[in-house]
Amino acid sequence: MKIDLHTHVKLSKKSEFSPAYFKEMMAEARGNGLDAIAMTEHFNTLRYEDIYEMLDRNYPYENGYYLAEGIKVFPGIEVDIKETGHILIIGRRENVLELRSRLEPHTEKGRFIDFRTLLDWSEEGGFLRIGAHPFREGTPLHHLSDELLKRLDAFDLNGKDVYAQGLEAYRAKIGEFAKRLGRPVVAGSDTHQFMQYGSVLNEFDRNFETVGELKALIREGAYCIEVSPALDIKVKSANIIKGLLKKSLLLPVDDDLEELGDQSA
Template sequence: MNIDLHTHGKLSKKSDFSPEYFREMVKEAKANGLQALALTEHFNTSNFFAMYETLDRMYPYSGHYYEADGLKVFPGMEVDIAETGHILLIGLKEKILEARYSLENYTREGQFIPFEQLLDLADEQGLWKIGAHPFRISTPLHHLDRELLTRLDAFDYNAKDIYMQGVEAYRALITPFAAKLGVPVIAGSDSHQCLQYGSVVNKLEQSCSTVAELKEAVRLGRYSIEVSPCLHTKVKASVMMKKLLKQMQGEAPSRDEEAEYSA
């Protein structure tokens, strides 16, 4: 089963969740050979709960994933932490929503939840914990307490960071870092725009229908990561398209996006 474990369902935090936009995302994910993805939208995006309410109206939910026109969509979210950094949480929809309710007082910069407290919350809800883009210049994780980092279930080999830093350079950073901690590495496109799908893919040796099965397959190393030879083109095209669409909506680019545009 081919799965992307870091994806977004909206163009940006400020934009509304659009069923039409998401259906196009699903269509392109399938066209790029994916059978599944984890929807890890930012926890402090506008109308987070409404996004899942809309998904409930759009697709049947199996109890573990949405059946989105033949694509498995596992619920999740991406959470900012106080020490700087982002953590992907993936699990049962009701547990994701429960955790999000618990984060209501931590959604603003300067008030983000401490790393250890988030780890405890995720463990209470039985959520899969993935350290997102650990060597991103603006939101790194590598500086955090080693004992806390070992509580993560995986690190994110992120297409945007590969694009910014190069395949070999980024691999040389993340591989020994993760190995020293005994934490596996998984792939995530970090796509907000459908052109980015397929830039990096996790190729599992078997099909999985629950997050527990996904987590176990990764823990046992029963997968490989495929980096597209077209990664640079895919990410750059997605970045440029995102910039154009945000300009049309009157949105200014973020600090990260300014760096991406100049890459």
């Protein structure tokens, strides 16, 4: 079973949610060999709730995921923390939405929640918690305390960062970091545009139906990370297309400064 554990279903934080764009994204995810995604949309994206309203109207939800256009879509959220950095939190729909509601006072820069409190709030509920792109220049995690980092379940081998920093150097850096903390590494494309699907993914040696089962398989190491030989062209083309689409929609281009290298959308 193949899953991408870091994905977005909106073009950018400031764009409206488009059901047609979502449907196209799922079709392309399936076309790139994926069976499932974690939908880790930014917690402070415009009208976050629109995503779930559309999903509830159009797709069945069972066992903790939506079945959308042949893809298992596990709910999730990407949260900015006060100390700088992003945390991916994946779980059941009701738990993700409850956490998002609690985070409402913390959606603006300068009011982001501190890491310890976010960990405390997400301790219950069976969440899978992943440290996103820990060595990204603009939003790293490596500067945080080991005590807190060890409360995460895994760290993100991020498709955009592999492109920006090089596979071997990045893999060695994140591998050493995760080993020191006693946590596994999992793959996430960090896509906002469908060309990026398949750049990196996780292939599990058996199927899973719930986030709890997924967490157990990650702990067992019952998976391997696949890095596409076409990663560079996938990420580069996705970012070019994303930029052109944002310009055509008259969207600001400075909401994703961390797209490549020192870049926050």
